[in-house]
Amino acid sequence: VVGGTTSELSGGKFANGAITAAMQYVMNWQGGGESAQESNKGWLFDEKGEELFMRWLNGSGETLITNGGSWGEYMKANQFLTNQINLALYGDAANRLGSGFVNLTVHGEIQNGYSTGYEMLHGTHRGLGDLSIIGFAELLSTGGYAYNVTVTWNDRIDPNPIYLGDRVRAGILNTIFSPADYDVHISWQHSRDTRYTGGN
Secondary structure: OOOOOHHHHHOOOOOOOHHHHHHHHHHHHHHHHHHHHHHHHOOOOOOOHHHHHHHHOOOOOOOEEEEEEEHHHHHOOOOOHHHHHHHHHHHHHOOOOOOEEEEEEEEOOOOOOOHHHHHHHHHHHHHHOEEEEEEEEOOOOOEOOOOOOOOEEEEEEEOOOOOOHHHHHHHHHHHHHHOOOOOEEEEEEEEEOOOOOOEE
Protein backbone atom coordinates (compact mmCIF):
# COMPACT_ATOMS: atom_id res chain seq x y z
CA VAL A 1 0.00 0.00 0.00
CA VAL A 2 2.89 2.38 0.54
CA GLY A 3 5.99 3.45 -1.33
CA GLY A 4 6.82 0.34 -3.35
CA THR A 5 10.31 0.78 -4.74
CA THR A 6 9.60 -1.77 -7.47
CA SER A 7 6.12 -0.56 -8.33
CA GLU A 8 7.14 -0.12 -11.96
CA LEU A 9 7.55 -3.88 -12.23
CA SER A 10 4.92 -5.25 -9.89
CA GLY A 11 2.60 -2.46 -8.85
CA GLY A 12 3.42 -3.19 -5.17
CA LYS A 13 3.02 -0.32 -2.72
CA PHE A 14 4.66 -1.49 0.49
CA ALA A 15 8.16 -0.58 1.61
CA ASN A 16 9.85 -2.48 4.43
CA GLY A 17 9.97 0.34 6.97
CA ALA A 18 6.69 1.87 5.89
CA ILE A 19 4.39 -0.90 7.00
CA THR A 20 6.04 -0.93 10.45
CA ALA A 21 5.11 2.72 10.84
CA ALA A 22 1.66 1.94 9.51
CA MET A 23 1.26 -0.78 12.14
CA GLN A 24 2.15 1.74 14.86
CA TYR A 25 -0.44 4.07 13.40
CA VAL A 26 -3.07 1.32 13.44
CA MET A 27 -2.31 0.27 17.02
CA ASN A 28 -2.69 3.86 18.15
CA TRP A 29 -5.90 4.17 16.12
CA GLN A 30 -7.36 0.91 17.43
CA GLY A 31 -6.38 0.99 21.06
CA GLY A 32 -6.48 4.63 22.09
CA GLY A 33 -10.06 5.66 21.57
CA GLU A 34 -11.29 8.74 19.79
CA SER A 35 -8.63 11.08 21.20
CA ALA A 36 -5.84 8.78 19.99
CA GLN A 37 -7.47 8.52 16.59
CA GLU A 38 -7.53 12.32 16.40
CA SER A 39 -3.87 12.46 17.41
CA ASN A 40 -3.01 10.19 14.47
CA LYS A 41 -4.10 12.82 11.98
CA GLY A 42 -1.08 14.29 10.27
CA TRP A 43 1.28 12.02 12.22
CA LEU A 44 2.08 9.58 9.43
CA PHE A 45 -0.20 10.31 6.47
CA ASP A 46 -1.55 13.31 4.69
CA GLU A 47 -5.30 13.24 4.02
CA LYS A 48 -5.05 11.32 0.76
CA GLY A 49 -2.44 8.94 2.13
CA GLU A 50 -4.70 8.11 5.04
CA GLU A 51 -7.61 7.58 2.67
CA LEU A 52 -5.62 5.09 0.58
CA PHE A 53 -4.26 3.22 3.58
CA MET A 54 -7.56 3.00 5.47
CA ARG A 55 -9.38 1.87 2.33
CA TRP A 56 -6.91 -1.03 2.08
CA LEU A 57 -7.14 -1.79 5.80
CA ASN A 58 -10.95 -1.73 5.87
CA GLY A 59 -10.96 -4.63 3.45
CA SER A 60 -13.75 -3.83 1.03
CA GLY A 61 -11.48 -4.35 -1.99
CA GLU A 62 -13.70 -1.89 -3.84
CA THR A 63 -12.03 -0.13 -6.76
CA LEU A 64 -11.41 3.58 -6.25
CA ILE A 65 -12.65 5.48 -9.31
CA THR A 66 -12.63 9.28 -9.29
CA ASN A 67 -12.93 11.95 -11.96
CA GLY A 68 -11.95 15.47 -10.97
CA GLY A 69 -12.94 16.58 -7.49
CA SER A 70 -10.49 16.66 -4.60
CA TRP A 71 -8.46 13.78 -6.01
CA GLY A 72 -8.18 15.54 -9.36
CA GLU A 73 -6.92 18.72 -7.69
CA TYR A 74 -4.51 16.67 -5.60
CA MET A 75 -2.97 14.99 -8.64
CA LYS A 76 -2.79 18.24 -10.61
CA ALA A 77 -0.85 19.82 -7.75
CA ASN A 78 2.04 17.36 -8.16
CA GLN A 79 4.65 19.11 -10.28
CA PHE A 80 6.64 15.92 -10.93
CA LEU A 81 3.55 14.37 -12.51
CA THR A 82 2.58 17.50 -14.41
CA ASN A 83 6.06 17.64 -15.95
CA GLN A 84 5.77 14.02 -17.10
CA ILE A 85 2.39 14.67 -18.70
CA ASN A 86 3.66 17.78 -20.49
CA LEU A 87 6.73 15.89 -21.73
CA ALA A 88 4.45 13.24 -23.24
CA LEU A 89 2.37 15.94 -24.92
CA TYR A 90 5.46 17.67 -26.34
CA GLY A 91 6.56 14.34 -27.77
CA ASP A 92 3.18 13.89 -29.38
CA ALA A 93 3.22 17.43 -30.80
CA ALA A 94 6.65 16.92 -32.33
CA ASN A 95 5.26 14.11 -34.50
CA ARG A 96 1.77 15.46 -35.13
CA LEU A 97 0.65 16.62 -38.60
CA GLY A 98 -2.54 18.42 -37.60
CA SER A 99 -5.47 18.57 -35.21
CA GLY A 100 -6.79 15.25 -33.99
CA PHE A 101 -7.43 12.83 -31.19
CA VAL A 102 -4.81 12.04 -28.55
CA ASN A 103 -4.42 8.56 -27.08
CA LEU A 104 -1.16 8.10 -25.18
CA THR A 105 0.00 5.61 -22.56
CA VAL A 106 3.12 6.28 -20.50
CA HIS A 107 4.49 5.06 -17.20
CA GLY A 108 3.89 7.56 -14.41
CA GLU A 109 6.21 7.75 -11.45
CA ILE A 110 6.27 10.25 -8.61
CA GLN A 111 7.64 10.46 -5.07
CA ASN A 112 8.45 7.26 -3.19
CA GLY A 113 7.70 6.72 0.48
CA TYR A 114 4.69 6.18 2.70
CA SER A 115 3.47 9.42 4.27
CA THR A 116 1.53 11.02 1.41
CA GLY A 117 -0.93 9.84 -1.17
CA TYR A 118 1.67 10.61 -3.83
CA GLU A 119 4.25 8.38 -2.15
CA MET A 120 1.78 5.55 -1.73
CA LEU A 121 0.81 5.69 -5.39
CA HIS A 122 4.44 6.20 -6.50
CA GLY A 123 4.21 4.38 -9.85
CA THR A 124 1.39 3.45 -12.20
CA HIS A 125 0.53 -0.21 -12.84
CA ARG A 126 1.26 -1.36 -16.39
CA GLY A 127 -1.24 -4.18 -16.20
CA LEU A 128 -4.04 -1.75 -15.37
CA GLY A 129 -3.27 0.81 -18.06
CA ASP A 130 -0.36 2.85 -16.65
CA LEU A 131 -0.90 6.60 -17.10
CA SER A 132 -3.40 7.19 -19.89
CA ILE A 133 -3.74 10.54 -21.67
CA ILE A 134 -6.82 10.80 -23.90
CA GLY A 135 -8.34 13.85 -25.54
CA PHE A 136 -7.86 16.26 -28.43
CA ALA A 137 -5.05 18.41 -29.86
CA GLU A 138 -6.01 21.51 -31.85
CA LEU A 139 -3.58 23.10 -34.29
CA LEU A 140 -3.17 26.78 -33.43
CA SER A 141 -2.59 29.66 -35.81
CA THR A 142 0.81 30.09 -34.15
CA GLY A 143 1.76 26.60 -35.30
CA GLY A 144 1.65 25.00 -31.87
CA TYR A 145 -1.05 22.77 -30.42
CA ALA A 146 -3.64 23.28 -27.71
CA TYR A 147 -4.14 20.03 -25.79
CA ASN A 148 -7.24 19.28 -23.77
CA VAL A 149 -6.98 15.80 -22.32
CA THR A 150 -8.20 13.52 -19.58
CA VAL A 151 -5.36 11.97 -17.62
CA THR A 152 -5.98 8.75 -15.65
CA TRP A 153 -3.63 7.27 -13.07
CA ASN A 154 -4.20 3.48 -13.09
CA ASP A 155 -2.77 1.62 -10.14
CA ARG A 156 -3.20 -1.09 -7.50
CA ILE A 157 -2.81 -0.70 -3.76
CA ASP A 158 -1.18 -3.91 -2.59
CA PRO A 159 1.79 -5.33 -0.64
CA ASN A 160 4.95 -6.06 -2.58
CA PRO A 161 5.63 -9.81 -2.28
CA ILE A 162 9.27 -9.31 -3.28
CA TYR A 163 10.01 -8.04 0.24
CA LEU A 164 9.96 -10.51 3.15
CA GLY A 165 9.23 -7.62 5.50
CA ASP A 166 6.15 -6.72 3.51
CA ARG A 167 4.84 -10.28 3.67
CA VAL A 168 5.47 -10.66 7.41
CA ARG A 169 4.05 -7.32 8.46
CA ALA A 170 1.09 -7.56 6.11
CA GLY A 171 0.44 -10.96 7.65
CA ILE A 172 0.40 -9.41 11.12
CA LEU A 173 -2.09 -6.78 10.02
CA ASN A 174 -4.21 -9.57 8.57
CA THR A 175 -4.54 -11.11 12.05
CA ILE A 176 -6.10 -7.88 13.36
CA PHE A 177 -7.98 -6.61 10.32
CA SER A 178 -9.11 -7.99 6.99
CA PRO A 179 -7.26 -5.79 4.51
CA ALA A 180 -7.88 -6.20 0.80
CA ASP A 181 -5.92 -5.00 -2.22
CA TYR A 182 -7.80 -2.74 -4.60
CA ASP A 183 -7.40 -0.95 -7.91
CA VAL A 184 -7.23 2.80 -8.37
CA HIS A 185 -8.31 4.86 -11.38
CA ILE A 186 -7.92 8.60 -10.74
CA SER A 187 -8.84 10.94 -13.61
CA TRP A 188 -8.52 14.69 -14.07
CA GLN A 189 -8.49 17.27 -16.84
CA HIS A 190 -5.24 18.71 -18.17
CA SER A 191 -4.69 21.52 -20.68
CA ARG A 192 -1.44 22.57 -22.33
CA ASP A 193 -0.32 24.67 -25.29
CA THR A 194 2.85 23.44 -26.96
CA ARG A 195 5.48 25.34 -28.92
CA TYR A 196 6.06 22.58 -31.49
CA THR A 197 4.83 22.98 -35.06
CA GLY A 198 4.63 19.22 -35.65
CA GLY A 199 5.64 17.07 -38.63
CA ASN A 200 8.84 17.18 -40.64
